[in-house]
Amino acid sequence: MSILKVSRLGHPVLRQVTQNVSPRELESPALQKLIDDMVETMKEYDGVGLAADQVHESKQIAVLEVADNPRYPQKPNVPLTVLINPKITPLSEEIEDDWEGCLSVPDLRGRVPRYKSIRVQAWDRSGNELDFVADDFHARVIQHEFDHLHGKVYLDRMRDFSTLTFLQEFARYWMQP
């Protein structure tokens, strides 16, 4: 496995809509290795999610895992999940604002409105159908990664930039005790 270079804001790949993955492509060793490398890259940089365009591959693949993450303490754990060609449907109009950061937008945090509860339909890395409900932080991570796959970053979703803050100032002024 390898740790991949993460694309940063300004790289055009982050603004492209990613390509669907075919069942045949999903079976290929190259794509399975890409998934392994994405998982390793996410863990290396303490991410809770990573989309393929964040490692310069314009494909509908996202990985996520929340496990005692130092960048997001006090968040509920989410098992390692691979989403291929995901679709999401909001289950209610309820919106929640909370902090997000992004490995492609280093050193910054901002408050982003997201649906509180969503239905997620996708394939897993073996091509099995996934269909589940995600709530709260879990739903937030999936919406963040889904946006990446459609050429969006969290800055596009912020109501305004009044909460945009560097991590050092976040720790000093915004972190809840």
Ligand SMILES: [Zn+2]
């Ligand atoms: Zn991101």
